[in-house]
Amino acid sequence: MRDGQRSIRFNPWIFARYFDANLAVTVPHEVAHYVVDVLHGAARVRPHGPEWRAVMRRFGVDDRASARFDLSGLPVRRQRRFGYRCLCRSHALTTCRHNRILRGQAVYHCRRCGAELVYAPAANTPQSGVE
Structure with a gap:
């Protein structure tokens, strides 16, 4: 939702094919x-939890969470990644997650050590071992 407006966006390449x-x-x-x-x-x-499944059934549509399309030959959108650190390693968060943190809408924790992820600008270049 942006500026009080809800919108649904579709991938034009997949939709056309x-x-x-x-x-x-x-x-x-x-x-x-x-x-x-x-x-x-x-x-x-939950995004595809019982409430969502119930709405899908009301629509008379299969309530599987996703469709399977052959995407070969379609342009790929590359997301920028932002470097974050915890107590045990580096992480690469997407622009969406990075912005949620900046807006105070989310806090992310390492699944391995449980520590809160902290922004590490020096880690903003792709490197091996970044998850």
Whole structure:
């Protein structure tokens, strides 16, 4: 949600290649997320949890979490990664996660040591061992 406006975005390349499948599966999938967010709040439910599955069933659509499309030959969007550290190693977070941290909307912890991830600008270049 941006500026109080909710929107649903679709990958134009995938949509163009698999128009019918996207119309039948992807559109209801994303609209179900919207409905669950309005009814329950996104922070209170799992993305593909029982609430989402119930909406999908109400739509009369298979409630599997994702479709499988052959993406060969389609342009790939590369996300910038931001370096973070914990007590045991380096991590590379996506722009989306980095921005959530900056806005105070999220805190991430290492799955191995449990420590909070801390921004480490010097680690912003891809390197081996970064997760």
